Amino acid sequence: MDPRDIDIICKYADIIQIGARNMQNFRLLQEVGKTDKPIVLKRGLSATILDLLMSAEYIASEGNRKIILCERGIRTFETATRNTMDISAAPVLKQLTHLPVIIDPSHGVGKWDLVAPMSKASIAAGADGLIIEVHQSPEDALCDGPQSLKPTKFDVLMKELKKVAEAVGRSM
């Protein structure tokens, strides 16, 4: 994605997502800040929580306050998971800002069989939403197959998440 694509994207998309590798693409942030679309801003692989908020400022400074912050795992020395999910980012961000905070456990751990426990943990920690990758046939996916749930497993997970949400006083 690049500033020249924004007009065509705005014509079709309901939400614009700024990927982790573009979190500090400041010109792009300013351009989406001029639109009136909600923006999902994903935390960079080695961005601190403060860095993420400073990037959100680039969007807000152009007038667009519809910003959704997204934790998706940070880069650490651990190799058992694709990234290390910093779930504490959710309660920390909720203390620092009024913006909604969502979590992407699929990228965070990178393995489908860890997505369910990490989704529950995210909701229990206070996240306002989740991005979960689902694929009809993960083994045939061109990318991110190993972290994708099949629809039936997603269905089960949603029912389980509803219970966790209620346990922490939220509804789904």
Next chain:
Amino acid sequence: MDPRDIDIICKYADIIQIGARNMQNFRLLQEVGKTDKPIVLKRGLSATILDLLMSAEYIASEGNRKIILCERGIRTFETATRNTMDISAAPVLKQLTHLPVIIDPSHGVGKWDLVAPMSKASIAAGADGLIIEVHQSPEDALCDGPQSLKPTKFDVLMKELKKVAEAVGRSM
């Protein structure tokens, strides 16, 4: 703690805890492996999950299989929290071993007002237990005061955790 202290410790303690900074103190691991006390083995600040399991082997190899693994936060570039809690360690370890896995959110985040959400997240992710620091008067604590809960807050948290545990099919 050092191998020379083990006799006196075993006389009074019900459980022996190996702190994060001693996770690769292999001689100490071997010595506690010769006792019949349950051992809480805390993950080192920059230990991988595999490193943690290899350290557990030093205990088990001497005959003591009563090992409780404990995630307590790893060292990353993030400075908003004392450490970065790797909650995914719980489901990953549960896949790799039959040992119980507990989490220490107090050291993990280092701030009392994040202990409640991170405790809930830990239970939701499948942890078998928690270590939570409680102090009558945290502001007077000689160490770890900022991460300690007052008894009344701990009481409230326990009630909330019961609900989360039930939501994921566990009981407390």
Next chain:
Amino acid sequence: MDPRDIDIICKYADIIQIGARNMQNFRLLQEVGKTDKPIVLKRGLSATILDLLMSAEYIASEGNRKIILCERGIRTFETATRNTMDISAAPVLKQLTHLPVIIDPSHGVGKWDLVAPMSKASIAAGADGLIIEVHQSPEDALCDGPQSLKPTKFDVLMKELKKVAEAVGRSM
């Protein structure tokens, strides 16, 4: 910098530098790959050496092979320096590619009084060049003042670097 700026930049600049935060701005990499200017590609704050080479491929795939790789420090848990300079990146990259490799000790350590020893270390390790920040009056600099050398100190350093270069069989 953004793809729309490239024409005007090419009119005036001899070399185009892609900053660390843009190392994975793939559209920008492709655009500069269509020019015939030498490109300095700086390693991202948490980019592996492999990531850096993969980013260089985006430039090369569009036809521009005049790529200069630049190590400028990575993000770690250490706080004594602005970043942790990974000097080993120079010999590792020289083994993996024929591209010239330069090092930026000013950003790498972020403190002017460490720039001289780290510059010498870089040349001794086989780097083909250095980027050193110099400012007439660092205390008045709008940015990066603390890591800038005054011209007289730079002058002394260049003489010292000449000796180190000769000691490892290079000339300046």
Next chain:
Amino acid sequence: MDPRDIDIICKYADIIQIGARNMQNFRLLQEVGKTDKPIVLKRGLSATILDLLMSAEYIASEGNRKIILCERGIRTFETATRNTMDISAAPVLKQLTHLPVIIDPSHGVGKWDLVAPMSKASIAAGADGLIIEVHQSPEDALCDGPQSLKPTKFDVLMKELKKVAEAVGRSM
């Protein structure tokens, strides 16, 4: 190594080395602090420079001031090398303390063909010494073979290091 071994070690060894994994084994540090042997204190895999100095204090507080600090690489996300050598630790430590600072490039990078450039870089940055692993037959080594130099290569390296040392005003 453990406090109970110190008497026998002192009988035969000229220098006691505290390995990286024991850098925060505080009881052991205190015990070696009671001896009059020089102590090589290796930086832990994820110890900050400040952590290293605080560990040195445990030795010094018992009366032994013959402490040699040793950088041997820290744990980061990079996987191209065994560890990431933080060469800046040498000039930083020289600013903060009067203690000698040595570097261990063999463990730092973990690959024999990177030992020569990183040794030169270490001396150029102001290190007071090096630990270099040498083995007659690295392919048969029980451990650390891939990072060991053969004697003939070590011989060549020493001659090259002499030149670098002279270039920065030191002698060997």
